Amino acid sequence: MxxxxxxxxxxxxxxxxxxxxxxxxxxxxxxxxxxxxxxxxxxxxxxxxxxxxxxxxxxxxxxxxxxxxxxxxxxxxxxxxxxxxxxxxEVPGRRLVEARPDAFIVEVGAGENWHDVVTWTLEQGWPGLENLALIPGTVGAAPVQNIGAYGLELQDRFESLDAVDLRTGLGFTLGAQRCEFGYRDSVFKRSLAGRAVITRVRLRLPRPWRPLLGYLDLARRQAEAGIAEPDARRIADWVVAIRRQKLPDPALIGNAGSFFKNPMVTPEQCRDIIGRDPEIVHYPLPDGQVKLAAGWMIDACGWKGKAVGQAAVYEKQALVLVNRGGAIGSEVMTLARAIQESVYGRFGIRLEPEPVVL
Incomplete structure (x- = not known):
């Protein structure tokens, strides 16, 4: 028995x-x-x-x-x-792993909503993510895309992540170097694409905290408010207000945020384009390259508000494509390709989509 x-x-x-x-x-x-x-x-x-x-x-x-x-x-x-x-x-969880002299290390489940986590860290008194407020998506997707906004990228606040290999079922941990972060890019878009599931992400929130206010829109908000030393909550509120002014709420108007990456060119290429279009918006970068404003180029080509079927270019921000109601994926991509051809014809620049097309 x-x-x-x-x-x-x-x-x-x-x-x-x-x-x-x-x-x-x-x-x-x-x-x-x-x-x-x-x-x-x-x-x-x-x-x-x-x-x-x-x-x-x-x-x-x-x-x-x-x-x-x-x-x-x-x-x-x-x-x-x-x-x-x-x-x-849909992996849940939020916790403080360590309070070091130089940083708070926070671990978050990959299924957690990114903006909710930004809000939570600020409520706990752990600033550092405020410039990335209101970016849609989950925490697990953030390192895949190396999300960024208003002068900050995820890699600037990244400690490490845990993932599971989809071939072997074995877990592994990656630090920043092995994630191979780039502009809206990472190893998960290249050699690890479709080969692993990120389950947890650890973020490094710096101590002491220093505000990042170099981005033009934030500098304008600061000047309008007349606040010399805004705290992190105030900066987060500014970022949220700026994003809501420029970008449609996906709960109301379907969209994937910025549809095209801002292209990087050499100074020589930039001078050539400026010679033809002196007003083009551009940003010199520390590595010597120049970032061009894709939204400005799309707007200059006359695309704002135009549509293919129920897919359209957002009236308030040409970098965003929207679903006016009932759009299908082929309409979105037909519109995107037409924009690419138009921008290439005028500027000689081939815009690259940010979203993954399936």
């Missing part, structure tokens, strides 16, 4: 270890992409822990199937149904 009970217990333990992942079929992805574009996932698995990823990897069917990792869906354009198994990352 004891042997039978032990065998049954062992079988129970083994079955718990090989519990298959909960698979949802025929799932509409319209609520899971900020553009509000229609698409269906043939199979979707919600990832709330490292163990959930391992269950997918160990599954005899899902383990071999193509996979797509989905965070907040704020940086994708869906042009078709998804034959891949969609891994919807």
């Amino acid at each position: 004891k042997a039978a009970a032990a065998a049954a217990a062992a079988m129970g333990e083994n079955s718990a270890m090989v519990t298959p992942p909960a698979v949802e079929t025929g799932v509409s992805l319209k609520p899971y992409n900020s553009f509000g574009l229609p698409a269906v996932a043939q199979a979707l698995v919600r990832i709330r822990s490292d163990a959930d990823v391992r269950r997918v990897v160990d599954d005899p069917v899902l383990g071999r199937a193509p996979k797509f990792v989905l965070g907040g869906g704020s940086n994708i354009v869906l042009t078709r149904d998804m034959p891949q198994t969609v891994l919807k990352v």
Whole structure:
């Protein structure tokens, strides 16, 4: 009897270890992409822990199937149904790991909403993310895109991350150097694209805190307010107000934020363009390159407010493409390609989309 009970217990333990992942079929992805574009996932698995990823990897069917990792869906354009198994990352959690003399180290689950985390850190008295307020998406997607705004990028506040390999199920940790951050770029867009799921991100919030107010729009807000030394909460409020003034709320008008990257050119290329278009908005960078304002070029080509079907260029900001209601992915991409050709024809610059097109 004891042997039978032990065998049954062992079988129970083994079955718990090989519990298959909960698979949802025929799932509409319209609520899971900020553009509000229609698409269906043939199979979707919600990832709330490292163990959930391992269950997918160990599954005899899902383990071999193509996979797509989905965070907040704020940086994708869906042009078709998804034959891949969609891994919807919903890992929760927020905690202070360490209060060092030079920084607060904060660990956050990859499924947490980015702006909610910015607000939470400020409420805890841990400033440093205020310039990145109101950026849509999840924490796990932030290092993939190396999100940035108003003079700050994620890499400036990054400590490390945890991820799980989609081939082996093994966990690993990456520091900033191995993430190979670039302008809206990282190793997760290149050699690790589709090969890993980020589950936790650790952020380094500097001590002592110093405000970053060099960006023109923030400097204007500061001058208007007449505040010589604004605190982090005040800067976050300014950033939120600026973003709401320029960018549509995805809950009201479907969009993926800035649709095109600001192109980088050499000083010689910039001088050539200035010779033809003296008013072009440009920003010299510390590395010697010059960043051109993609939105200004699109506006100069007359695209603001124009549409293809129900996809349109936002009337208030030419860098943003929007869903006026009922748009499909092919309309968005037809519009995007027409803008690219127009900008190339006038400026000789090929704009590169920021979102992932699927």
